[in-house]
Structure formats: C-alpha cells, structure tokens
Amino acid sequence: MAAPVTPGSPAPIPVAPGDLSRGGPRGPPDLPAEPKQLPELIRLKRDGGRLSEGDIRGFVSAVVDGSAQGAQIGAMLMAIRLRGMDLEETVALTQAMAKSGQQLEWPKAWHQQLVDKHSTGGVGDKVSLVLAPALAACGCKVPMISGRGLGHTGGTLDKLESIPGFTVIQSPEQMQGLLEQVGCCIVGQSKKLVPADGILYEARDVTATVDSLPLITASILSKKVVENLSALVMDVKFGEAAVFPSQAEARELARALVGVGAGLGLRVAAALTAMDNPLGRSVGHTLEVEEALLCMDGEGPPDLRDLVTKLGGALLWLSGQAETQAEGAARVAATLDHGSARGCFERMLAMQGVDPGLARELCSGTPAQRHQLLPRAQRQEELLAPEDGTVEQVRALPLARVLHELGAGRSRAGESLQPGVGAELLVSVGQRLRRGTPWLRVHLDAPALSGPQRCALQGALVLSDRAPFTAPSPFVELILPPTDTQQ
Template sequence: MDGCARVDGRTPWRTDTRGGGWVRAGCKDQCLGRLGAPNQTPTRTVPKTLASGHSAMSAQVWTPVLLDNPLMCPLGAMLMAIRLRGMDPEETALLTQALARSGQKLEWPEAWHPHLVDKHSTGGVGDKVSLVLAPALAACGCKVPMISGRGLGHTGGTLDKLESIPGFNVVQSPEQMKLLLEQVGCCIVGQSEKLVPADGVLYAARDVTATVDSLPLVTASILSKKVVEGLSALIVDVKFGEAALFPDQEQARELARTLVGVGASLGLRVAAALTAMDSPLGRSVGHSLEVEEALLCLDGAGPPDLRELVTGLGGALLWLSGQAEAQARGAARVAAALDDGSARGRFQQMLAAQGVEPALARALCSGSPARRRQLLPGARDQEELRAPADGTVERIRALPLALVLHELGAGRSRAGEPLRLGVGAELLVAVGQRLRRGTPWLRVHRDGAALSGSQRRALQGALVLSDRAPFAAPSPLAELILPPGPAPEAAQEHHVHVAAGSGFQDLAPALAAQTPGSS
C-alpha cells in the first residue's frame, strides 16, 4: 500500500490541517490519517476510553493506535481490547464509517441504485456461491459490484477460484468496474489500495493477533467495503458449524443481528442468512473443481444444496431491493436464470470481459464436464478412499477435509503464498446415503506423493456413519434475519426462522404475517 497504509516506521508524522488527524509527511492518499481528530497526539498506550469500556469510543481513537511506531504493539493491544470488551452498535458504526472514508467511494449512475445488490460470505469449505449468484442476479436485471478476496484459510477465496481460469484478470479500478457493470451487469473484483485501505491494515493485524472472530471488527470490515459500493441491498451468508468462523449457531446469530442493525444505522439494507458449515457445500472442494461445479449449477444442474443456497440468497436480494414481490418469487426468477442458460451466458461474458480469451470462456460455458476438466488446471494424481464399514452417511466433516487439502497446497498460510489450483477433493457420496463397506466415497486430487498415513486417517475420520435408515439431507439454510422497518411488500420483521429442510422457499406467508419484534 502507498501513503499512510505503508507502515515503515521511518517517515515522520505531521498534523493534517485540512481534514484533521495525523498523516505521513508526503502522503497523498492520507488513507489512515483521515481516521484521526485534529490536534490529537499519538501515544503508545491504549486510549483510556477503551480501557474503561470505551463508552466514549469513536473512530478518532484509532489514530493514535494506527499511527504509533512501531505499529503492531499498540494496534494489537487495541484489537485485543475490542476482542475482549466488544463495542456497542454506535461505536461499531463509527468505526465502519471511518474505514469506509479511508479510501475512494464508488460512484454509479443514479438509475442503477435500485438494482445495486451484493452478497458476502464469512467463508466456508466448498463455498462457490458467488461464482453462480453474481451472474444469475445480473441475468435478473441487477448490477452486482462484488468485491472479493483471496482467502488465508484452508482452501482460498473466490478470487483464487476464478484465477484457476487461464487469463482471468482481477479488475480493481472503479472505472473498469463501471464498464463491466454496464456491459455484463456483474463483476467479481479485488479490493484495491484505493478502496477501504485502512481495512486492509486492520485485516492483516487481526490475522496475527487472534482477533479474527471479534464481532465488531468482523462487522466493520464487511460493511465498510459494502458502504463504498452504494448498494440498494446486501445479504451476508453467515456460516456456523465446525468448519466456520463461529462453531456455535448462537454466536453466528449475534454477528448476523449486528450486521443487520449496524447496516440499518448506516442506511444500508442488510439481511443475514445463517447457513450450516459442518459438511462441505456441494460435492467439490478446491479451486478448479469448484469452478467445474459452479458451471454445473449454471447449467441448471449440480448439487441440490448449492442450487438451494444460490436461489435462496438471490431471491432474498431481489425481494429486499424491491425487484420481486416476494422472496419466493425472487428465488423462482433466479432458478429460471439458471435453467434457461441466461446466468451461464452472463458468466461467459464476465470471464471474457475480465481477460479470459473469448473462445476459452465459450468452451468452458458450453462444453461438457469432461471438456471443462481438460481446460482447467488439474492435479497430477488422484487417490480414492473407501468406506470402512456399512452405514448411512450421517455427516461428512468439512474441517478435517479442509485441513488435509491445505497441507496438500489448496490453501495458504500467508498472503502471497502460491496455491496448487488443481488440488482438491470430490465427494462421491451424499449425506443421507446408505453405503456398503469398500464403496469409494472420496476422490482426492493431489500433486505430490501419496497421502500419508495421518492424512488418510484424518480423511477417513471425516466420514461419519450411522445405523439409521437413509434420509434426505437437511437444508444448509437455517435462519434469515432481515432489516427492521417495512419490507417491499409491507411486511415488517427482524428475525425469520427457517425450519430445517425448508430452505427459504416457504418464507413469503410467514413474512407477510410478521410484526415488529416477532420471531
């Protein structure tokens, strides 16, 4: 990063008389200085307001912390204090606004505003929803400026998956984004140094200070990037379960409510979906393999849980932004875009507009699954695991699967670390299916030597069998938490619970009957 975000400990600070705060001498961007207040002196101690519960907490206290030298000691103390003490909604909103103001705001034509929507996920194993949802929403008339990232987790992020497609260009400039939205209706782009640069500093610091799961910091990080997009509606997919940021559903619900409430205070219409992340989403994990599965979903096929999540989230966005009369009707429109090929057509256009050779984009989107596998990076070898006993698949644990794939090169431990894009795994069975001993249940795609004994044991431990009869796999969708105030069809609700297995398809009657404060 340039300017204030390049924390080198050598350049002196000076007072910024134009906007207040402290900036690096010679810095043009003033990306972190804008977080400060006039005449506020940097200090090496955590502000007293924070130590006393920070009842007077505001974005201004971040300046002495961010601008200290060396940076990490006081910033780490500030992050840990927030992690331990928390922040109230007003303080979280102030921090969000400060992060958003640290960089450039995206500007769009006024006519686009009702159609500007986006989705964010807290991350999961096999989560390729964005690859399908963005073009599907574009096919429904939306503008989707999706700012994504590269994961530091077990199996990378959305941009890592897209970069497994040869030639894909990670667009960053607002000018390029605007052109893509005009031409295609969607783009999946990287966060540039001009967009919310202060969040980049905090994000890196959170990763090394064990404060990644702090609710206020997660909220501010997510919403600050969405505030600058000027959205009409946002839906956040908050994962819970063994392989999620929050193992406990109640913790995930708390984050969801915080996102919805803080978003409302900032004038951003936010809904939050709670979705289970104990088993992988879909049948494939790994960059190239997930692109293949996303293309299957864009064909109108693919795993039922992936399709259900895409249509459920998309339907909620169309409804929240006033582009559908009810959530169920919005979900039906998204499903139709998958079935009639229009979503796949938008995906092909997006790939070509973001640097993929048009012939390759066309071949990927119109070719057979076998042809697609030939066009994407693959691993050198494959290895299958077999069921150790008879039984019904109760669960396929996502966490041990992700940990082994990370060891094989599918994820990164530090920024910039290269990935093995062909490494991954295919689930050959589904939850609820009856297996006989010796049936292949997992195919691992690897580049290196054969799986070690410990890796095979870990993977076999991911298959949880039971004695009960075969059953239908439960829906990954658990709850939908919506913003306060009247919804497009005059419903008012704060919290909608979705019964297990129902998805979001049956929400319309419940939503219409909701009153403020009901659950």
C-alpha cells in the same frame, strides 16, 4: 455507551454516534482532544476502554499510511478480539475503513438495481460465483467486492484467480464498464477501494483474530458501504467449520450486521446457513469453479442450487424487484436453467482478463472438457468407506484443514496457493454406503497423503445405522431489517 457487540445477547438497533435523541440536552462541545499515539490506543483497548470515533479514525489512517507497524496492527486486532467493541465503535470502524479509499458512484437510475451478497466464509462455498451472474441475468447490478481465504475457509477471489488470466483488481471506471455491459463484477480491494480492509484482512488471517465479531462486521460492511447498494444479503454460517460454531453466536453476528447496516443507512438482511458439511460436493479452487459452472448448467448439487436461489430470491424481494421471496427465487432458478447466468459469467470472465476463447470453452464445454482447461493437481487418491452405514455427516473442518495443509490455503499473508488441490465428495449425506466403497477423491500435488492426513480425512466421514434420508437444506433462517416482515 451503546450495548456491546459481543456474542450472547441480541444487538440493539444502532443509533448513529452523536445522535442527540438518546441523551437529552448536552453542554457546549468539548475542544478537540490531542490525537492519541498508537501505543496509547492499543493500551486503552487492551484494558477494556472505549475508543472514540477520532481514535478509530487515527488507527485506520495509520494502517493505511504505513505509520502503524505490523506488530501494532496485530496487537490492536488482538485487543479488539479479546475486549470487543460496542455498536457505536463498530459503526465508527466501519465508516473509517469505508472512507479509507475511493467511494464508488453509479448512475442514479441504477439505485434500486444495485445489490450484493457476502458470506462469512465456508468450506466449498462457491455461491458468489453463481449468484452474481444469476442476479445480473435478472437485471441487477452487482458490484461484488470479495475477499481471499481466511483460515481454513476458501476465498472467492482465490477461486476465480485459478482461471488463467482472471484479474481481480479493477478500477472504479472498469467496474462501471462491467456493470454496464455484463451487470456484475467480482473484484478485490485495490489501493483505491477500502485499502484499510485489505491490510487488516490479511493481518487477521495470520493473527488468530478471524472470529472477532466487530472486526468481521466492519470488514464486511466497509466493502459494501462504498458500493452504494440498494440491498445486501449476508450469508452467516454456523457449525463446526464456520467462524462461529454455534447457531446462537451466528445469529448474534447476523443481528449485528443488520443493525450496523441500518446505522449506516444500508438495507441488510442476514441468512443463517449450516456449515457442518461442505457446501456442494467439491472443495478446492478449480474444483469449485467447475461445480459453479455445473450449477449454471441447471445441474449440480441440490444444496448449492437451493442456497443460490434462496439468497437471490431474498435480494430481489428486499430491493423491490420481486413481490415475494419465492417469486425472486423462481426468477434466479430460471437463469440457471436457461443458461442466462452462465452467459453473464462468460462475459464477466472475458472483461476481467480471461481470454475470450477460454471463457467460451469453459462456459460451453462439458465437465470433462472444463477439467482439462483449468489447473490440475498432479495425482489423485481415493478413500474407502471403512464399514457399512448411512452417511450422517461429512465433517467439513478436518477436510478443509488437510486441504489447507496440502496447499489449498495460506499460513502467512501473501503466500501462493496450489489451485488444483482439492477434494471431491463421491457420496451425499443420507446415502447408504457399503464397506470398501470410494467416498472421497483427493486431488494433491504431494507424493501421497501422509498417515495423519489420511487418518484425519477418514475421521471426517460419520456413518450411522439409520435408514437413508434426504439431507436438509443448509438455509435455516432469514433475519430482516427492523421494518420488514418475512414473506
């Protein structure tokens, strides 16, 4: 049996299921076993057993064809969350999910240009909105299949849908047209593309199984396997507001993604990035779109720009389109400073359903003009610093939880969101504050913040007596495929 894919120990390099190099000669193949019924599969995994490739295919098929009841799906997800999956099971689950729908096929001439990035989910994480068009402006083809919010973390699709008219469901033919004319698209799972993950993704969000390492790995990589990529960079977040709080657990997920990717023939690198503070200074769907556009103006928060350029630089190098990661990062930065990334973003919006006039106004307008074009919350409240001090941290988790409660997140699958709800950080980590200085502006549709909500938000501001300082980059480490070395 392959080593377990569970937090606490490095994931070994995977061997594809059935590889004869591991066990020497084998006897005649067994006759195919009768397919197990779902209750039997759930019981097997619940009791710590190992699911065969056929078992996993059967479960995924039942999810897609509707024969699996919601309670059975939730029970299996919880069994996997509690008992884990070994590497071969995870590879099999990823393959079964990837094969649950149509496979994407592109012109052979595109192969080296086909790249993508995916994040495990963070607070204020709008990197995909900037990086996809930036990579397109560098000559890449980026068929990004993204997800919605999970738990307290925001979803790329939800942010984009806050732009009136934006359509996340695109057929494979429409995706190819977008790649030909723009160089990038950001889409969701349709009934044709990885339908199994679309169902399981929603179920994980409401069954407390978001943080299962094999489910995260299979969910992410199944969407990437169907894209037929040259290279993929994973942004694996750690910290209080991440799926995995500890850096060690995040590194284990990163190694699993790199290892399972290798087992599937996909070239994957994984960046470890910190998620104790929100990324950037805006949290909430429309506010994050505005901040992404500010980054594409060559401005905006330095931590957002740093992460966009470093992830993009790693991708250009990994796919052989740059000699070094530093050269790739410089090319990505140039697309932000010269406006070419913003131009690609405008064309992507127009081709994905946004009125061309609105897309043009959004991408060429001032920040104040953009704010008027997007859905807004009914009112704003500012919170004041309770005492003098240096901003040591703005805790992302309590901030995200309050915004979720105010309507920025979902409590059940399919629930609608309030796109204008969000918060603006009026301070930066390392900045010195005076008592009574506004540090947070909350955008809300509720009549007012409740006492507990206000208390929770004030608790997110951590002050210290130290001298002002420059906040470190959220980018910590890049884990590369086994045959590569850091450059």
